[in-house]
Each structure stands twice: as C-alpha cells, then as structure tokens.
Amino acid sequence: VPQPHLLTAIAHPLVAALYGGAFLTALFALMTGQRHLPTATRCLTAAGLVTQTVMIASRWQAGDHFPVTGLFETLHFLAWWVAGITLYYSLRYRANGFLPAGLGLTLLAIGAASLGPQKIFPLIPSLDTPLFFIHVATSFAAYGLWGTAALLAIFELADRDPGQCGRWQRMQDEAIYLGYILFTWCMLAGSLWAYLSWGSYWTWKIKGIWSYILWFYYSGVIHIRRNPRWQGWPADLLALAGFTLVLFTYLGLGVFFKTNHPLL
Amino acid sequence: MTAMPARILRLLWRLSISPVTFVVLSILWCIDLGIGSLYAYWRSDLFGTLDNYPFTVWLRTEGARAWPASIWVHALVLLTWLMVASLLLCTVNWFLYRRKRLKGLGEVLVHLGFLLVFAGYVVGAVGGSRTLGVTLPIGGSARVEELGATLSLRDMQPLLGPGGSVQGTVNNLELRQGNRRVASRGVKINHPLMDGATVVYPRGARQQVEGVRMIVNNSLPVELLPNRPVTLPTGHRLALARILQADETAGNARGPGVVVAVSAPDGKELPSSYLSSAEGMPTEAAFAGLSLQLAGFSGPMLGVFDVHRDPGVWLVIVGALLITLGTAVAFGFYLREGMPG
Numbered sequence: 179v180p181q182p183h184l185l186t187a188i189a190h191p192l193v194a195a196l197y198g199g200a201f202l203t204a205l206f207a208l209m210t211g212q213r214h215l216p217t218a219t220r221c222l223t224a225a226g227l228v229t230q231t232v233m234i235a236s237r238w239q240a241g242d243h244f245p246v247t248g249l250f251e252t253l254h255f256l257a258w259w260v261a262g263i264t265l266y267y268s269l270r271y272r273a274n275g276f277l278p279a280g281l282g283l284t285l286l287a288i289g290a291a292s293l294g295p296q297k298i299f300p301l302i303p304s305l306d307t308p309l310f311f312i313h314v315a316t317s318f319a320a321y322g323l324w325g326t327a328a329l330l331a332i333f334e335l336a337d338r339d340p341g342q343c344g345r346w347q348r349m350q351d352e353a354i355y356l357g358y359i360l361f362t363w364c365m366l367a368g369s370l371w372a373y374l375s376w377g378s379y380w381t382w383k384i385k386g387i388w389s390y391i392l393w394f395y396y397s398g399v400i401h402i403r404r405n406p407r408w409q410g411w412p413a414d415l416l417a418l419a420g421f422t423l424v425l426f427t428y429l430g431l432g433v434f435f436k437t438n439h440p441l442l
Numbered sequence: 443m444t445a446m447p448a449r450i451l452r453l454l455w456r457l458s459i460s461p462v463t464f465v466v467l468s469i470l471w472c473i474d475l476g477i478g479s480l481y482a483y484w485r486s487d488l489f490g491t492l493d494n495y496p497f498t499v500w501l502r503t504e505g506a507r508a509w510p511a512s513i514w515v516h517a518l519v520l521l522t523w524l525m526v527a528s529l530l531l532c533t534v535n536w537f538l539y540r541r542k543r544l545k546g547l548g549e550v551l552v553h554l555g556f557l558l559v560f561a562g563y564v565v566g567a568v569g570g571s572r573t574l575g576v577t578l579p580i581g582g583s584a585r586v587e588e589l590g591a592t593l594s595l596r597d598m599q600p601l602l603g604p605g606g607s608v609q610g611t612v613n614n615l616e617l618r619q620g621n622r623r624v625a626s627r628g629v630k631i632n633h634p635l636m637d638g639a640t641v642v643y644p645r646g647a648r649q650q651v652e653g654v655r656m657i658v659n660n661s662l663p664v665e666l667l668p669n670r671p672v673t674l675p676t677g678h679r680l681a682l683a684r685i686l687q688a689d690e691t692a693g694n695a696r697g698p699g700v701v702v703a704v705s706a707p708d709g710k711e712l713p714s715s716y717l718s719s720a721e722g723m724p725t726e727a728a729f730a731g732l733s734l735q736l737a738g739f740s741g742p743m744l745g746v747f748d749v750h751r752d753p754g755v756w757l758v759i760v761g762a763l764l765i766t767l768g769t770a771v772a773f774g775f776y777l778r779e780g781m782p783g
Contacts, residue, residue, distance in 0.1 A: 300604035307632045355776055359769040366762045375632050377572070377643050377750045379758060380563065382492035387479040391472045398468040401461040435483060 183240055186296050189233035193254075194288050196226035197261060197281055204277035216274040223265045223281065230258050241298040244311040249294025252318050257287035259322035267349050276349075279329045287322070309371035316364035317389075321424050323357035324396070328421035331414035347409060350417055354403070358396045365393050385437040388427040395423055459535040464528045471521040478514030485511065494574060496752075497567035526560050529553050548772025551764050558761030565754030570639075572751075575689070577744040579650070586749050589640060592618045595745045598647060601630050611647045613745050639753045645746040648688045652741035654700045654717065656680075656734050665740060666702065677707025678732050683714055696720040698739060704729060 200222035207215035234254065237245040245251040264280025267273040327350045334346035368389070369379035380386075399416045402408040408416075431437050457463055482489035488508040492500055501519075505512045533553045536546055571588035578584055578595035585592050596614040603609035615635045616626040625637035635642040653667040664672055664680065671681035686697030695701075699718025704727075706712055715727030717736040725736040 302603050303601055303609050304631045351776070355773055359773055362765060362769050366766060370759075370762070371632070373641075373755070374634060375643070377634075377641065377748055378493060378752075379755075382479075382482065382489070384479050384483050387475060391476050391479075394468050394472055398465040398472075402465050405461065 183237060183298050185236045186233060189229055193226050193230045196222050197284050201278060201281040201285055204281055208278055219277050220268055223261055227261055237298055243301050246311060246314040250291045250296050253287045253291035256318040256322040257284045259319045260284045260326055263326050271345055271349055276333060283325055283329060307371060309367045312367035313364050313371060316360040320357040320361035323353045324421050324424050327353035327417045331417035335411060335414050358400055361393060383438055384435055385431055385439045388431060392423050392427050395420060458528060458531045467521060467525045467528055471525060474514055474517050474521060495572055496570040529556055545775050548768045548775055551768030555761040555764030555768055558757050562754035562757030566752040570752045573749040576747045576749060579742050579744050589751060598745050611644055611745060613644050615642060639755055640751045643748045645748055647743050647745055649739055650741040650744050651685050651687055651698045651739045654739055655737040657737050659733055676731060679705040696723055699723060
C-alpha cells in the first residue's frame with residue numbers, strides 16, 4: 179500500500195518555490211545587469227538543493243530504499259543534478275548568464291515530477307537489488323547532464339563573442355564526460371542486473387537497444403569532440419542531437435511503446 | 443614503385459586507427475540497430491525469439507527463416523565486427539607508439555574493456571546454450587540435456603510482494619552432474635542458482651491441470667476429474683472431455699482450461715463448453731436450467747525454470763570492470779588538463 183509522506187507535501191512546493199525564485203532573480207539579473215543578484219540566485223539555488231536533499235534523504239529513510247522509483251522521484255533526482263551542475267558552473271566558471279537556462283530546465287523537471295504520484299511505494303521483489311538503484315540513479319543523472327550540455331550548446335551557438343567559446347565548450351565537455359561516465363555505470367549495472375534476473379546482459383527489447391544506441395552515440399561524440407575540426411558549432415549540434423535521442427529513449431519509448439521500463 | 447604499396451598501407455593504417463572511422467561506423471551501427479529495433483518491435487512474429495537463443499543459434503535458425511527481413515541483423519553483425527577491428531587497431535596503435543603517454547591510459551582501458559566484452563559475447567553466442575521452461579513438481583527432477591546435468595526442486599514457497607500479493611516463488615533447487623551435487627540454494631528473482639557459467643533462473647510457477655472445480659447453479663461446488671463423470675441433482679451429467687495446460691492451445695481456446703461435456707436429464711448431448719482462467723477466455727457457461735462457473739483447477743504446482751550457460755560471461759565481467767576503471771581514469775586526466783587556451 180503506498181504511503182503518503184508529509185515532508186514531501188511540504189518540501190516539494192518549497193523546492194519549486196526556491197528554484198522559481200532563483201530563476202526569476204537570475205532572469206532579472208540578466209535583463210538589468212545588476213551585479214549583486216547572481217549571489218541571491220546562488221543562495222536560493224543552494225537552499226533549493228539542500229531542501230531537495232533533505233526530502234530525498236527523508237523518502238529514502240521512510241521507504242527503506244533509495245528513492246528513484248516512479249516519475250516523481252526520478253525527475254526530482256534529475257532536477258537535483260541539473261540544479262547542482264548549474265550552481266557549480268556559476269561558482270567555478272562565473273557562468274551567470276547560464277543560470278536562467280539551467281534553472282529553467284530544473285523547474286521543468288520539477289513541474290513534470292508533479293504529474294507523478296508523491297506517495298512512497300513499497301518495493302516489488304524484482305526491483306529489490308542495489309543494481310536497480312545504481313542503474314536508475316546514474317541514468318537520470320546522465321540525462322540531466324546531457325540536457326545541460328544541450329542547453330550550453332544553444333548558448334554557445336547564440337554567443338557572438340569568440341572569446342567565450344572555450345568556456346562554453348569546457349562546460350559542455352564536463353557535462354558530456356560526466357554524463358557518459360555515469361551512463362556507462364548505468365549500462366553496466368543494468369546489464370549485470372539483467373544477467374542475474376533474466377539471463378542475459380544483452381537484451382533485444384526495444385528500451386535496452388535504444389539505451390545501447392544512446393551509449394554508443396555519446397561514445398562517438400566523445401571521440402570526435404577532441405578533433406579540432408569538430409569543435410564549435412558541429413559539437414553543439416551533436417550535443418543537441420544527443421539530447422533529442424535522450425528524449426526519445428526516455429519519453430518517446432515510454433509513451434508510444436510497450437516497454438519493460440514503464441514511465442510511471 | 444615499392445613506395446606506392448607502402449604509402450597505401452600507411453594510409454589504410456591511418457584510416458583504420460582514426461577516431462573518425464570509429465565514429466562513422468558507430469553512426470551506421472546506431473542507424474541500423476535503431477531502424478531494426480523499431481521493425482523488430484512491430485514484427486515480433488519474426489524477431490520475438492531473439493532473446494530465447496544464443497545469438498549464433500538464432501541467426502542460423504530463426505534468422506534464416508526470417509530472411510530477407512533479418513538483413514538488418516546481418517548488417518549489424520558486420521558493422522559490429524568492423525567497429526571491433528577499429529577499436530582493436532586503435533588500441534594496438536597506442537601500445538606500439540603512444541604507451542609512454544599516460545594521458546590516454548583511461549581510453550585504452552575502456553577500449554580493452556569493450557574488446558573483452560565483445561570477445562565474451564562471441565564466446566557465449568557460439569558456445570552457450572539456453573533451455574527455457576523446465577517444469578518441475580516439488581520433489582521432482584528433470585534432465586537438462588544441453589548441460590548433461592539434472593535439476594531438482596526440493597521445495598517451493600510463494601514470494602510475497604507489497605501487501606502480501608504473490609510475486610513469484612522461492613525455490614530450493616539443486617543441480618547435479620552425475621552423482622555430484624554442483625550447486626544448491628534457495629532461488630528467487632535476482633538470486634539465481636549459479637555454477638560457473640551455468641545459471642538457473644526462476645520463471646514463476648504454474649499449475650498442472652488434472653481436474654476442475656466448478657460452482658453449479660451458483661451454489662453447488664463440483665469437482666470433475668478425468669473418467670469420473672458427475673450426475674447433478676437436476677439430472678444433468680457432467681464429464682471432463684479435454685484438458686488444456688497453460689502453454690497449450692486448441693483452435694481459439696487457450697490454456698489453462700477444460701472442455702466440459704454436458705448431457706441433459708433425458709440423456710441428450712448438449713453443446714460442450716470450454717472454461718478457462720486465461721485472459722479473455724470464458725469462465726462461465728449457461729444452459730437451460732444449468733449454469734457452470736469456474737472456481738479453480740486441481741493438480742500439483744510446478745516450478746518453471748530457465749537454464750542458461752554462457753561460457754563468455756567472465757570475459758564480459760572483466761571487460762565491464764576495465765570500462766568502469768577506464769572511464770574514471772579518463773575523467774581524472776581530463777579534469778587535470780585545465781581550461782583550453
């Protein structure tokens with residue numbers, strides 16, 4: 179029987195409000211050029227991250243399993259990564275112009291999470307393995323990072339200042355690299371889990387196949403991003419195409435096909 | 443004249459170790475697999491068995507039957523071999539010319555990992571076996587011919603999920619080679635029985651239908667067994683005419699189910715009726731003055747198991763470890779590089 183969770187009922191709207199506030203201050207700073215506002219944005223984002231972390235930890239404790247089952251929990255986890263990397267970019271690279279975009283994506287994920295049930299569901303036996311949690315947590319972290327890389331690609335394409343290209347590229351590289359590492363662990367954990375549960379680390383089911391396609395696509399992207407001829411707009415287009423592939427693998431297959439990875 | 447072949451060889455070498463070659467191949471691989479997977483999704487009659495066999499066995503049997511629709515699978519095999527060749531030559535190149543630069547070590551570990559995974563897959567696809575749907579009653583044994591081994595089920599209990607719902611079984615299994623016990627343990631989902639490259643997976647339980655329990659005219663419970671007809675107080679006579687097990691079909695009828703022959707009190711044969719618990723099949727039948735409702739079947743429960751043998755799986759596991767290590771090393775080096783100039 180799914181259990182309602184009181185802290186979630188408070189924390190979820192609070193997280194949305196904090197990120198919403200951060201988004202508005204970032205947008206206002208971008209339009210007015212006020213120098214002190216990015217600090218307020220960072221503080222609100224950090225407060226959102228802390229609140230979200232407390233909510234995730236509390237759900238973990240209440241459900242006795244890492245909370246990455248179902249739409250609500252997985253999208254919250256994705257939002258946590260996007261908000262985290264956006265804050266990191268703002269602190270490390272002073273990429274304050276990127277704050278509204280990163281926080282916008284975070285809010286989108288939080289909004290979509292609201293469509294899923296907030297109750298804590300008990301774990302069914304087939305999901306009761308640490309491999310499941312590694313598999314899902316790393317995949318959503320990777321999706322979030324690749325989404326961030328796609329946003330950065332849009333920024334780089336729109337930026338007319340050639341002096342800034344190296345910075346956008348560097349941030350994009352970090353998001354793609356870290357996303358690739360996490361997705362690699364996702365695929366390895368998923369394959370090992372499939373071997374122990376269903377008898378094969380390679381499956382011909384459609385979701386598994388498209389996850390392998392995604393993995394190989396980003397393997398290819400990593401290979402050519404090093405090539406000077408592919409840096410700049412070709413690399414940006416690759417990041418955008420990659421996120422389109424992510425959306426198809428996650429949403430497209432989940433909505434239009436019968437898969438063994440249900441959305442809800 | 444001798445310089446020309448050398449130049450061509452050098453060009454071929456450069457082409458084969460170039461990352462662009464790998465990328466072009468991987469794009470073609472993705473396109474072929476992407477289109478093929480969508481086609482396979484719609485044509486499950488042709489490709490629905492891909493997971494049931496070691497890959498080379500599928501290619502020889504089902505793949506040959508599905509030709510030319512299976513052309514994308516054959517193209518995938520070709521592209522995979524080409525990608526592996528590209529990876530292999532790239533790795534050889536690193537060991538020959540660039541091994542003093544530690545910077546590429548992470549990537550080389552990843553490449554070696556992928557090569558091992560591929561080698562393991564090939565070994566499993568060629569030398570593996572899959573025996574599906576081995577059914578065992580509690581206390582029973584079955585010979586698995588592909589392994590020359592005997593599988594025994596000592597006990598079976600329901601595996602309860604949230605709210606007490608049954609979500610599988612916990613089975614006490616034993617695997618023997620001749621008189622020697624090679625593996626034995628309690629088995630459930632995510633916890634198979636393993637002996638080296640041999641793994642036994644539980645696939646749930648099903649009932650061996652030997653009889654049927656019905657409610658007659660909404661009140662009278664009746665059990666029908668083969669060759670033991672029952673005469674009702676109304677004068678009707680019921681007999682068990684045929685049994686379909688869970689995996690059997692007859693015309694449109696799907697098992698598990700039974701065909702019940704009905705005679706009127708005057709001895710006239712009425713149309714027989716099929717009662718089944720399969721989805722979409724009838725659970726009730728009605729005649730003048732008589733109604734039958736399926737209440738359940740009688741017969742022992744059977745454990746259902748799949749037995750897989752994959753001799754390449756250890757290569758795959760070592761490869762996976764190398765990939766994990768390599769990705770971490772590569773990222774570490776990348777972070778140390780600093781901002782591009």
